Amino acid sequence: MQVAIVVYPGFTALDVLGPHEVLGRLPDTEVVFVAEHPGLVVNDLGSLSVHVDAGFADVPEPDVVLVGGGPGAHDQLADGSLHDWLRAVDRTAAWTTSVCTGSFVLAAAGLLAGRRATTHWSGLDQLADYGVTPSTERVVVDGHYATAAGVSAGIDMALTLSGLIAGDHVAQTVQLIIEYAPEPPYRAGSVDSAPAEVFRSAVKTLTGSLPDEGAA
Template sequence: MKGTDMQVAIVLYPGFTSLDVIGPYEVLGRLPDTEVVFVAEEPGLVVNDLKSLSINVVATFDDVAEPDVVLVGGGPGQVRQMSSERLLEWLRTVDRTSKWTTAVCTGTFLLAAAGLLEGRRATTHWGALDGLADFGVTPSKERVVIDGHYATGAGVSAGIDMALTLAGLIAGDDVAQAVQLIIEYAPEPPYSAGSVDSAPAAVVERAWKEMSA
């Protein structure tokens, strides 16, 4: 890491959800003296879940041995990755030296499948939250959960909140707030349907159908 003090490794795999990783990338990539690298099992283009956006990954797991921060996003492709022993073993290995091991949305299940979250609290997308208990994890409905050196964010957009929380812990509140201002993260959504508790029942039902399709 020439000229940098911190390396952030963001894991990609086919079928990842874009905002899970791009939101944290925008935040963490703006921290001083920080290098962000996308990493995957094999180099090349990795296509997202909507099959309309791809990221060209240069670094493989073998190339990134001791990142300071590890981040795993979620997406439909995460299910297949839970049986990827190469990914799970890499997560176990880098976790031994990382300052922070983190996940957004259903990426939390990859940390859980690697055995890293057993006995800890964590969060994930509301539609999958209860499933964390199958891995010995205590599910939390909080948008961001910090437990030890593990940080998890709830669904998709919560990755920005998690990354800003992490930025404050790493670089201080002033730096984190400056990043927040630079990206103008001041959400004022036109609807109040951003959580199961606030969304109308019909909207929740429609969301379940679309996620199950």
């Protein structure tokens, strides 16, 4: 099985490295990073680079496609070579998936119209602009599409996908190997559980401005 993970300038590292850690441990699986312009691709923090050897033409029929998110996803919404490739490989892929704002790239390519999908909480409502039904679930599976909410949810999505591909026993074995048993020190990991002042701080960090007083 071949898993193709798309990266682009400004991707969020955990969006792709979390699923890479999970899916790369499945039996008989090859994970390949693919980009429009092979070479060093720098993440959104500017502190990590992935060296990509494969361009789109080098990966014509992956079994699983994964598009991560990040600030750079905004630059991947215009129709172009990435969208052409996504539409082509989606015809034969067993699974087309995304993490965080990567779902906007899939949606902009026309792949999620009429489907349920999720993304980072800050942009969830905007999925409807692409004919997508937004879901607040952490992982959404609709047909052969699987989408994950923000950043860390990519690990959950990859484990879900592993179970669907290789069975629960294999997925649980991978989960144990990577010791994925999160016990965060704070209950601020979702909009519903985060204190109001934390929510406002997060929105300001993401957008540069504070939300309305009535928000969250």
